[in-house]
Amino acid sequence: MVVTEDIGLPSWDLYELSIPCTVFGKPQPDLADPWYDLRLCGTGAADGSAAGGAGLTLRTRYGLDDLAGADTVVVPSVPDACVEEGRPLPEELIKALRRAHDAGARMVSLCTGAFALAEAGLLDGRRATAHWLHTAQLAERYPKVRVDDSVLYVDDGDVLTSAGLTAGLDLCLHLVRRDLGAHVANQLARRMVVPAHRPGGQAQFIDLSVPATDDDALAPVLDWARSHLDRPLTVRDLAHRAAMSPRTFYRRLQEATGTTPLRWLLTQRLGRAQALLESTDLPIEKVGELSGLGTANNLRHHFLKHLGVSPGEYRRAFPRT
CATH class of the missing domain: 1.10.10.60 (Homeodomain-like)
Known part of the structure; x- marks a missing residue:
């Protein structure tokens, strides 16, 4: 499992980044052994660091070349400037995502990570979602994507997308359910003190x-x-x-x-x-x-x-x- 976060631009979201790290990054040998092998990959500075949200600095020894050979690639989010101001995502990130998909990796986005998959052309002709605050921008910018703003997540086989915040957790637990079965997913959810299963078609926004x-x-x-x-x-x-x-x-x-x-x-x-x-x-x-x-x-x-x-x-x- 590889999580790719655009850490070459400021203001990435800690929450969406933490979800796959929590679900896939901590070994659970009593539930399944081996567990996932998670690696955080990014486009940051030469020393592997980048400024992030809340004044924190993220360091990772893995770069985009490490996406090669991944079974699953998760894009937790993209910087706010890329969504709200239309600033371009790094071309090397887009190329790396295309290469990973062409090599057979399962592609996953959480929240605004859908913008990266869409920019790479991986959502063309597919149904996809993102946080309801950003779905109108996603649909306008990428008209080939069939954007659905009413659901928690969309499982389209080898490409999966989720809405924001806790919907990303729903999708990650859905992946565990797909990979390791309902019992493992339910036990993991219980440890995290969250509902074991919310179907992707459940309403995204409930006031x-x-x-x-x-x-x-x-x-x-x-x-x-x-x-x-x-x-x-x-x-x-x-x-x-x-x-x-x-x-x-x-x-x-x-x-x-x-x-x-x-x-x-x-x-x-x-x-x-x-x-x-x-x-x-x-x-x-x-x-x-x-x-x-x-x-x-x-x-x-x-x-x-x-x-x-x-x-x-x-x-x-x-x-x-």
């Missing part, structure tokens, strides 16, 4: 900065629902458990998650089914029963519709050792 009401009652009922997914749950059931009317429960859940109660339940059930397929040898029929998705045929229908593969194909992608 909860000044909540109109105290919705602490939602957390217990949602936790209860996750532990009883094998039951036939309805909005009325969940609302009753939360001591709310169905209409109030519907509104509060949509405000808190950006989705409807039934879609939230479906996402949780799909996640449970994925985890069971990855971590157990249970028959497909039993997986459908325990996840609340019903028969094997119904489970297959939902997997094909939402994941693009059958349950059997999904399980074969995560062989148990």
Whole structure:
């Protein structure tokens, strides 16, 4: 794993840079061994240093030539001046990203890192996202990119992009889930005290900065629902458990998650089914029963519709050792 940050220009963001360092940079031998081999590469000064955000100086011994041979390249962000003022990114960075992609590396951007991938032409014809504050600029500057400002992240196979701030963490945990399975991703998320899985299609911007009401009652009922997914749950059931009317429960859940109660339940059930397929040898029929998705045929229908593969194909992608 290689993280490339344009440290040849001022004002790079510490937060987006810290996310891949936290997720991929600390060995977790009890979860997976070997873990990722993370290297921070940059375009800084000859001594490997560059001034960064908050008055700090970053030093790295790896340059852009070290992108060669990487399995995954993550661009955490680009300097504000490149986004807001249109200042060009270093040509050597753009060329290095193209070479890495041509060599087969999986390309990932967090927040404004999408501008670097777009400048390299790696997002042409693809759906992509960035922080909602910058998506209009991204779409205007790179009209060949199909910009979606409503999602947390976009997984387009070998090229993945995320919105800003915590959405970058969602995408990095999604990569761990893809690479090492749901159990490892869930355990890592638990250690980081964050939600194990937020689907990429969840709403990017939900205004909860000044909540109109105290919705602490939602957390217990949602936790209860996750532990009883094998039951036939309805909005009325969940609302009753939360001591709310169905209409109030519907509104509060949509405000808190950006989705409807039934879609939230479906996402949780799909996640449970994925985890069971990855971590157990249970028959497909039993997986459908325990996840609340019903028969094997119904489970297959939902997997094909939402994941693009059958349950059997999904399980074969995560062989148990």
